[in-house]
Amino acid sequence: MGIVFQKPKSITDVPMHYCPGCTHGIIHRLVAEAIDELGIEGRTVGVASVGCSVMSYDYFSCDMVQAPHGRAPAVATGLKRAIPENVVFTYQGDGDLAAIGTAETVHAATRGENITVIFVNNAIYGMTGGQMAPTSLPGQVTQTTPYGRDVKTAGYPVRVCEMLATLDGVALAQRVTVDNVRHIAEAKKAIKKAFENQIEGRGYSIVEVLSTCPTNWGLAPTEALEWLRSNMMPYYPLGVYKDVTKEGAV
Amino acid sequence: MPEKVLMKGNEALAEAAIQAGCRHFFGYPITPQTELAAYMSKRMPKVGGTYLQAESEVAAINMVLGASAAGIRAMTSSSSPGVSLKSEGISYIAGSDLPAVIINVQRGGPGLGGIQPAQSDYWQATKGGGHGDYHLLVLAPSTVQEMVDLVSDAFDLGDKYRMPAMILADGMLGQMMEPVALPEAGEKKLPEKPWAACGHQGKREHNIINSLYLQPQTLEQKIRDRYERYHLIEENEQRAECYQTEDAELVLVAYGASSRIARSAVNKVREMGKKVGLIRPITLWPFPTKAIQKAAKNAKAFLAVEMSMGQMVDDVKLAVQCQVPVHFYGRTGGMIPTPGEVLGEIEKILGGDR
Numbered sequence: 001m002g003i004v005f006q007k008p009k010s011i012t013d014v015p016m017h018y019c020p021g022c023t024h025g026i027i028h029r030l031v032a033e034a035i036d037e038l039g040i041e042g043r044t045v046g047v048a049s050v051g052c053s054v055m056s057y058d059y060f061s062c063d064m065v066q067a068p069h070g071r072a073p074a075v076a077t078g079l080k081r082a083i084p085e086n087v088v089f090t091y092q093g094d095g096d097l098a099a100i101g102t103a104e105t106v107h108a109a110t111r112g113e114n115i116t117v118i119f120v121n122n123a124i125y126g127m128t129g130g131q132m133a134p135t136s137l138p139g140q141v142t143q144t145t146p147y148g149r150d151v152k153t154a155g156y157p158v159r160v161c162e163m164l165a166t167l168d169g170v171a172l173a174q175r176v177t178v179d180n181v182r183h184i185a186e187a188k189k190a191i192k193k194a195f196e197n198q199i200e201g202r203g204y205s206i207v208e209v210l211s212t213c214p215t216n217w218g219l220a221p222t223e224a225l226e227w228l229r230s231n232m233m234p235y236y237p238l239g240v241y242k243d244v245t246k247e248g249a250v
Numbered sequence: 251m252p253e254k255v256l257m258k259g260n261e262a263l264a265e266a267a268i269q270a271g272c273r274h275f276f277g278y279p280i281t282p283q284t285e286l287a288a289y290m291s292k293r294m295p296k297v298g299g300t301y302l303q304a305e306s307e308v309a310a311i312n313m314v315l316g317a318s319a320a321g322i323r324a325m326t327s328s329s330s331p332g333v334s335l336k337s338e339g340i341s342y343i344a345g346s347d348l349p350a351v352i353i354n355v356q357r358g359g360p361g362l363g364g365i366q367p368a369q370s371d372y373w374q375a376t377k378g379g380g381h382g383d384y385h386l387l388v389l390a391p392s393t394v395q396e397m398v399d400l401v402s403d404a405f406d407l408g409d410k411y412r413m414p415a416m417i418l419a420d421g422m423l424g425q426m427m428e429p430v431a432l433p434e435a436g437e438k439k440l441p442e443k444p445w446a447a448c449g450h451q452g453k454r455e456h457n458i459i460n461s462l463y464l465q466p467q468t469l470e471q472k473i474r475d476r477y478e479r480y481h482l483i484e485e486n487e488q489r490a491e492c493y494q495t496e497d498a499e500l501v502l503v504a505y506g507a508s509s510r511i512a513r514s515a516v517n518k519v520r521e522m523g524k525k526v527g528l529i530r531p532i533t534l535w536p537f538p539t540k541a542i543q544k545a546a547k548n549a550k551a552f553l554a555v556e557m558s559m560g561q562m563v564d565d566v567k568l569a570v571q572c573q574v575p576v577h578f579y580g581r582t583g584g585m586i587p588t589p590g591e592v593l594g595e596i597e598k599i600l601g602g603d604r
Contacts, residue, residue: 042450042451042452043449043451044449045320045448045449057460058458063449063450063456064460065316066346066459067312067315068338071312071315071339074315075316077316078274078276078313078316079319079320081300081316081317082322083322086320103308104308107309
C-alpha cells in the first residue's frame with residue numbers, strides 16, 4: 001500500500017495552537033503544499049505577523065522571521081532585497097494587514113515588491129479576544145462593537161483586494177475561501193500562483209482568504225462556515241481582481 | 251596612509267558604511283541627515299547595493315530588520331523625530347538579537363522641534379527609546395574622521411554582540427566639512443552568521459528570528475542571557491578620550507559637537523595656568539564609567555557640557571557616586587554653547603561661585 005495522504009514536508013511536527021474549527025490550519029496546509037510542490041522550501045523565508053498566526057514561525061519548516069505588528073511587508077522587503085534568489089512570503093491577518101500595517105501593505109504593493117502575501121480575513125481580531133477589525137461587517141457584533149458595527153461612527157470595512165488591484169505594482173490580487181472542497185482547491189491554485197509569480201519576478205501577489213473564527217464569532221464550526229457564506233461572501237466577493245498573467249502584461 | 255579628501259560628515263559616514271560592507275540602506279527623508287541618504291542613492295547602485303526610500307521611518311527600520319535577519323549588513327539613518335518612529339523596530343531588533351546600524355543626526359526636540367544641531371536624544375539612545383529591557387551600542391563621533399572610523403566599529407561590534415548599534419551624531423557633525431581619510435577600498439571579510447534566516451537549503455533545521463516568548467520563565471532567561479552580554483560589553487568596550495586629565499582639578503565631560511567647544515575652553519584655561527581637563531566619551535553606551543572614576547580620584551569637581559537641558563550629566567553623576575560635585579552647563583533647541591560661555595562656567599566653579 002502506498003501513502004496517498006500525509007502532512008506536507010513544509011509543515012513541522014509542532015502541535016498548532018489554533019482553536020477547533022478555525023481555518024488557519026487549512027490555509028497553513030495549502031501554503032506548505034504549494035512550497036512543497038514548487039520544491040522551494042530550502043530557499044523560502046516566511047514572515048509571521050502579529051495576531052493569531054504569530055506563532056506560525058513554529059509551524060512552517062522553512063526559515064522564519066517574526067515581524068512587529070503590521071510591518072511584515074517591510075520585513076519581507078528587507079529579506080527579499082537582501083537575497084533576491086530567496087522566496088519570501090508573509091502570512092498576515094486582517095488587523096495586521098488592513099489596519100496597523102496599511103501603509104506597509106499599500107507601499108510594498110505599489111513598489112511591486114516581489115513577495116507573496118497570504119492575507120487571512122476573518123473579520124475580527126482573534127488573538128486579543130474578538131475586537132472589531134478593519135474588515136468587520138456593518139452591524140457585526142464584536143467586543144468593541146457590542147451594539148453592532150455602526151458605520152456612522154466606526155466607518156466601513158476595507159475591501160483589500162479591490163483597493164490593491166488599482167495599483168500598478170500588483171501582479172495578483174485574488175480573493176478565495178476554504179469553506180468547501182471546491183473552494184479549497186481554488187485557494188490552493190491561487191496560493192501556488194502567488195508563489196510562481198514571485199519565482200518569475202512578476203511582483204507583489206496577494207491572496208486574500210476568507211476565514212472563520214468560531215471562538216470569537218460565538219458559533220459552532222459548521223455554523224461559522226455558514227455565517228461566512230451568508231455574510232462575508234456577499235460583502236467580499238470571491239474572484240480575481242488583478243492578474244497580470246491574464247493581461248499579457250508580463 | 252590614504253590621501254585625505256574634504257567631505258561633509260554625512261557623506262563621509264555613508265561612504266565609510268559602504269566600505270564596511272554595507273550594501274543595503276533603507277531611509278526616509280529628514281533634515282539634517284539628507285546628504286547621507288542622497289549619497290547612498292547615488293553610490294549604492296554603483297556597488298551592486300540597494301538604496302530604498304521607504305514610505306516611513308517605521309517601514310525603513312523594519313526593512314533593516316528583514317535584511318539583517320537575512321544575515322547581511324544593513325543600515326538606516328534619520329534625525330530625532332524619525333528615530334522616535336524607529337524606536338519600535340529598534341526594540342524588536344534588540345529583542346531578536348539582530349545586529350543593525352542606525353544613524354541619528356540629532357536636531358532639536360521635542361516634537362518637530364527644530365532642524366539645528368542638538369544632543370537632546372541622549373536618553374533616548376542610551377536608556378532605550380523603545381519598550382523593554384534592552385540596550386543599544388551608542389557611539390559618539392566628534393569629527394568627520396570619527397564619523398568614518400566609528401561606522402565600521404558599529405557594524406563590527408553589532409555583529410560581534412548581535413545587537414543594534416547607533417551612531418549618535420548631530421546636525422553640526424553631519425553638515426560640516428573636514429579633511430578625512432577614508433578606509434582603503436577592498437572586499438571586507440564579513441563574519442559568518444549561522445543564525446540567519448537566509449534559506450536552510452535543506453541542510454539544517456529552520457532558523458527562527460523572533461522576539462516573542464510567552465512563558466515568563468523563558469523570557470526572563472532570554473533577557474538575563476542578553477544582559478550577560480551587556481555586562482561583557484560594559485567591561486570591555488568602554489571608550490573615552492582623556493585630554494589633560496592627569497592633574498585636572500576640574501574635569502569637563504562632553505561628547506560629540508559639544509566636546510569640540512569644551513576642548514577649546516580647556517585649552518584657553520590651561521593657557522591661564524588652570525588645571526582643567528576633558529573626558530570625551532566615545533561610547534555613550536557603555537558609558538565610560540571607568541575613565542570618569544579614575545579622574546574622580548584627583549578631581550575636585552566635574553562639569554558636564556551638553557547641547558541639551560542635561561541628560562548625559564546623569565551618567566556622570568552615577569559614575570562619580572557623589573564623591574565630588576558634578577556641575578552642568580548646556581544650551582538646547584539648536585543653540586550651540588560658545589567656548590566663552592563654557593569658560594565662564596569654568597571660572598565660576600574654580601572661583602568657588604557654585
